[in-house]
Amino acid sequence: METLPRETIVDVLEDRLQKDVLSGRHPAGSYLPPERELADGYGVTRTTLKHAFGRLVQAGLLETRHGVGTRVRDFLRLGGADLLPMLVRHDAGWLEEIFEVRRSIGSLIAERAAARATRTQRVALRTLLEAVRAGADPDAVQLADVEVHRALARATGNRVYVLLTNTLFNAYLPMRSHLAHPFQDAREAFARLEPVVAAVEQGDGDAARAAAEAYLTATEQLMLAGLGAR
Incomplete structure (x- = not known):
């Protein structure tokens, strides 16, 4: 213990x-x-x-x-984005603003990743995605999902996207147990995220952006609904 x-x-x-x-x-x-x-x-x-x-x-x-x-x-x-974890702890209302940025930045990252990812990075993305489906519990599924998004940011070749992604996760991962609703079923979580990875694998930027927008919107709604139900 x-x-x-x-x-x-x-x-x-x-x-x-x-x-x-x-x-x-x-x-x-x-x-x-x-x-x-x-x-x-x-x-x-x-x-x-x-x-x-x-x-x-x-x-x-x-x-x-x-x-x-x-x-x-x-x-x-x-101030800078490094203040976000503290601000979220003080006022959960910051989450909705973080999620708005998450949608816009996340969809752009997916588009850039589709255009720039190397073959090795595409293979790694698929491996990380499979870890989402194999998650033993909601926390494991959510953390595996996070690693897919970190890999997408790295695949852009832009280190600022990587740091922004880290900052957003640092802001809400400490309270992830309250945001676990989208990750209760590992297969469903996999199915929501798979179109993003597939579009990046195919190098289709428009499809990757659209898939990421759909994924981020759906998971945001589930997270906020789960948070409101507590």
């Missing part, structure tokens, strides 16, 4: 500060109260506060200037 992680006071404070920033209690561009005042307000030491600040600075939510103070960063103007 794997030992469950234990939350420290720094973890708890980081989560509280994160929520206060993302909820607008501390608006973008505003300075946080002085450290002593903030530490007293949260009932923690200044050392604990500094550790939590350090994590949020690294995450891109805060910026600290010596002798000036700690300011809330305007993450919607200055």
Whole structure:
């Protein structure tokens, strides 16, 4: 058995500060109260506060200037896609926006993969697709499905597509148990994805794009329906 992680006071404070920033209690561009005042307000030491600040600075939510103070960063103007996993944990409403990008980027990736995939990559795609059908449980099926999409991104020959794909998966895979509805039946999951791989194998960009659009739309609807049913 794997030992469950234990939350420290720094973890708890980081989560509280994160929520206060993302909820607008501390608006973008505003300075946080002085450290002593903030530490007293949260009932923690200044050392604990500094550790939590350090994590949020690294995450891109805060910026600290010596002798000036700690300011809330305007993450919607200055932040990057690396913030998405944190934002999804704070507000599941981000999922619908992520899925919109997933549809547009995913269909474009399939089209590019059809035009650029090497013979070796096409063979690898078929092998990875078979792993979807062989998945022993919904989690295994979903993770196998993910590897097909990572391979499609690699087949474009464009590393930015690879990183974008990774970022989108990083945003929602931590909560994948709530999004497992499309992967309950391994054969059905295979059948939904197979047309995408087949079109890439045939080098048909238009067909690959259309198949990916259909696949991504269908799985999105199933995921959101399953999430709403909880």
